[in-house]
Amino acid sequence: MLKAGKISAIEGVGMSTRNPCEEPGPEPTPRESSKMSPGLSRRTTTAFRWPLLVALFIALALIALRVPDTSREAFQQQESSTVEVSSPQSPIASGELSEPAETVFDMKPKLTVKLNRQEMQPNQDYVRSAYYGTLMVGTPPTPFSVVFDTGSGHLVVPSTYCRSDTCRKHTRYSRKRSSTGLDVNYDGEVVGKGQARDQLAVSFGTGEVTGVIVQDVMCFGNATAGIASGGDCTSMRFLAATSMSEEPFSTFQFDGILGLGLDGLSQSPEFNFMSVVAKGLQDAVGHTAGTFGVFLADHKDEESEIALGGWEDSKTEEQLSWGPVRNPELGHWIVAVRKLRIDDQVLDFCNDDTCTAAVDTGTSLLAVPSGVFSEIYEGLRHYAPLAGHCAGLGPLLHLELDHFTVSLGPKDYARLDDAKARPLPSMYSDGTASEFHAQDVRKDKRCVPTLMTLDLPRPLGPKLFILGEPVLRKYYTAFDARTKSVGFSRAKHKQDLSREDLLISASEVDGALTNRQRRPTMFDVFRWRNLLR
Numbered sequence: 001m002l003k004a005g006k007i008s009a010i011e012g013v014g015m016s017t018r019n020p021c022e023e024p025g026p027e028p029t030p031r032e033s034s035k036m037s038p039g040l041s042r043r044t045t046t047a048f049r050w051p052l053l054v055a056l057f058i059a060l061a062l063i064a065l066r067v068p069d070t071s072r073e074a075f076q077q078q079e080s081s082t083v084e085v086s087s088p089q090s091p092i093a094s095g096e097l098s099e100p101a102e103t104v105f106d107m108k109p110k111l112t113v114k115l116n117r118q119e120m121q122p123n124q125d126y127v128r129s130a131y132y133g134t135l136m137v138g139t140p141p142t143p144f145s146v147v148f149d150t151g152s153g154h155l156v157v158p159s160t161y162c163r164s165d166t167c168r169k170h171t172r173y174s175r176k177r178s179s180t181g182l183d184v185n186y187d188g189e190v191v192g193k194g195q196a197r198d199q200l201a202v203s204f205g206t207g208e209v210t211g212v213i214v215q216d217v218m219c220f221g222n223a224t225a226g227i228a229s230g231g232d233c234t235s236m237r238f239l240a241a242t243s244m245s246e247e248p249f250s251t252f253q254f255d256g257i258l259g260l261g262l263d264g265l266s267q268s269p270e271f272n273f274m275s276v277v278a279k280g281l282q283d284a285v286g287h288t289a290g291t292f293g294v295f296l297a298d299h300k301d302e303e304s305e306i307a308l309g310g311w312e313d314s315k316t317e318e319q320l321s322w323g324p325v326r327n328p329e330l331g332h333w334i335v336a337v338r339k340l341r342i343d344d345q346v347l348d349f350c351n352d353d354t355c356t357a358a359v360d361t362g363t364s365l366l367a368v369p370s371g372v373f374s375e376i377y378e379g380l381r382h383y384a385p386l387a388g389h390c391a392g393l394g395p396l397l398h399l400e401l402d403h404f405t406v407s408l409g410p411k412d413y414a415r416l417d418d419a420k421a422r423p424l425p426s427m428y429s430d431g432t433a434s435e436f437h438a439q440d441v442r443k444d445k446r447c448v449p450t451l452m453t454l455d456l457p458r459p460l461g462p463k464l465f466i467l468g469e470p471v472l473r474k475y476y477t478a479f480d481a482r483t484k485s486v487g488f489s490r491a492k493h494k495q496d497l498s499r500e501d502l503l504i505s506a507s508e509v510d511g512a513l514t515n516r517q518r519r520p521t522m523f524d525v526f527r528w529r530n531l532l533r
Contacts, residue, residue: 110309138178149362153265157256159240264331290481320487323403339400363468383441390447
């Protein structure tokens with residue numbers, strides 16, 4: 001979901017306006033021969049007792065001597081198989097938080113939710129998109145499609161109190177029909193029939209939602225699961241919308257928004273999804289209870305997903321590299337940007353150590369401050385190769401974080417455009433031109449960066465970048481609410497390449513291709529496919 005100013009929406013709260021709601025429902029109820037195997041005869045057992053005991057003793061002694069070496073060897077093999085980065089270990093795994101070492105290798109998530117992708121209002125410049133999954137709310141459970149948004153802090157769903165056309169386009173929550181639902185104020189106090197009650201107003205950049213507060217059961221995937229510690233159901237407070245702005249909510253295929261921000265974006269911890277889930281998963285997964293990981297598919301043969309209570313190592317190319325969230329009290333997953341580069345050319349914009357970047361699952365593009373937009377745009381645009389695409393070689397944009405460097409190539413940031421007038425080669429501050437303009441290129445096509453500008457005041461701005469869908473597709477990203485940290489790793493995507501994909505990627509694996517004058521043969525395609533496996 002593209003929210004040009006959404007990251008600035010530190011959600012506002014309105015209080016105590018009267019709303020004629022139904023009588024609250026009842027309190028939620030918690031959901032809460034021995035056979036011996038055949039053996040030796042008595043005589044046989046007696047005859048072989050002593051030799052068996054001696055052999056068993058020797059075997060146990062040898063095993064006891066070998067166990068420490070085997071464990072140490074396995075640990076060393078795991079260490080050596082990772083890619084070295086600035087801070088290669090999770091704060092959980094590295095022991096920085098004085099936690100038991102036995103949790104180091106068990107990061108398997110408790111629950112994985114598959115995500116659907118909606119392309120919204122495509123235009124000639126870019127495609128807006130949103131990723132959503134299914135959430136069951138109430139008893140009996142009602143399915144809602146919700147966007148998982150790291151840039152907000154509440155669960156918001158339309159309710160039957162909202163009668164606008166915008167709300168009627170979506171599934172609406174009915175507190176009256178849910179036996180486990182309660183009308184409450186922000187502090188959890190149950191509201192009686194006819195009493196004044198608290199309302200919340202939540203801003204999402206271009207839109208706004210107003211609603212009343214309800215506490216009810218929510219589940220993932222399994223509509224019949226009971227409320228149990230470590231299960232996939234829990235009870236939490238959320239916003240039942242009484243009004244939703246037409247823009248942008250009327251265009252959404254999904255019903256609501258599930259905020260995955262830190263506590264600072266929520267009215268209280270009882271509204272914060274990760275805080276509530278972490279308590280329920282604590283006994284089941286321990287340290288990773290407040291952790292989730294995001295994987296965005298790169299092509300139609302993959303499925304996007306969000307992992308809760310851990311992350312999926314099978315989706316990463318190397319061990320996650322973790323870094324701290326800056327100003328976590330603000331509620332956003334913001335990390336420091338230490339240096340900004342195009343190829344090897346450092347841009348001065350971030351030299352004052354005030355640049356930051358918000359990792360946001362609700363933003364479709366890479367957002368940059370207007371003060372550096374022109375320099376980045378001119379540094380990244382380039383002529384298209386003869387094949388007429390923007391998925392090959394080109395300038396690289398690097399954002400150096402505390403613990404990791406995010407690098408984006410033309411496939412991640414560029415779109416193909418007609419060159420109505422011949423563009424001048426991009427020039428660096430030292431007067432040199434990008435080497436990609438010296439190659440054989442098409443003069444009628446060019447690759448231009450698809451960026452959006454965003455300027456916010458303090459404390460979030462003024463030098464805030466947003467790492468949206470292009471970054472999250474290239475990198476598997478994990479979020480740890482307990483340690484207030486974000487982890488990055490290159491995402492492991494399937495490499496089932498078509499002939500067209502091979503032609504696009506060939507220049508990256510075949511150095512001789514750059515100066516090749518002949519058309520590719522079937523042997524070239526075969527060689528490239530093997531190189532890219």
